[in-house]
Amino acid sequence: AAALDVGANLLLARSHGFTRRGPALGALALVGLAFTCLAYATRGMDLSVAYAMWGGFGILGTSLGGWAMLGQRPTAVAWLGMALLVAGITALHLV
Numbered sequence: 001a002a003a004l005d006v007g008a009n010l011l012l013a014r015s016h017g018f019t020r021r022g023p024a025l026g027a028l029a030l031v032g033l034a035f036t037c038l039a040y041a042t043r044g045m046d047l048s049v050a051y052a053m054w055g056g057f058g059i060l061g062t063s064l065g066g067w068a069m070l071g072q073r074p075t076a077v078a079w080l081g082m083a084l085l086v087a088g089i090t091a092l093h094l095v
Contacts, residue, residue: 001037002057004030009062013070049092056089 008030015024034054041050060082066072074082 001034001041002054002061004034004037005054005058006061006065008034009058010065010069013066049095053089053092056085056092060085060089 008027011023011027011030014020015027018024038050038054041054063074063078063082067074
């Protein structure tokens with residue numbers, strides 16, 4: 001679910017505010033698939049944990065994808081935030 005969310009976010013950036021139809025439609029389709037996967041994930045874990053992990057991985061993946069694919073440069077504070085996300089996701093996984 002998180003990987004689909006990251007893909008949707010990267011396509012959304014490529015859609016230039018929904019002015020480019022292909023990336024815009026791709027982003028909408030991936031968001032729908034991501035929510036479908038999240039719904040399936042909640043069958044085996046609490047919604048609060050599933051949603052928090054999905055959101056955390058989505059933020060982390062989108063930040064790293066923006067850096068790797070869109071040339072966006074994270075600041076030192078952004079890197080710290082990503083490290084805290086990894087720590088939080090790890091803590092949730094241990095629960």
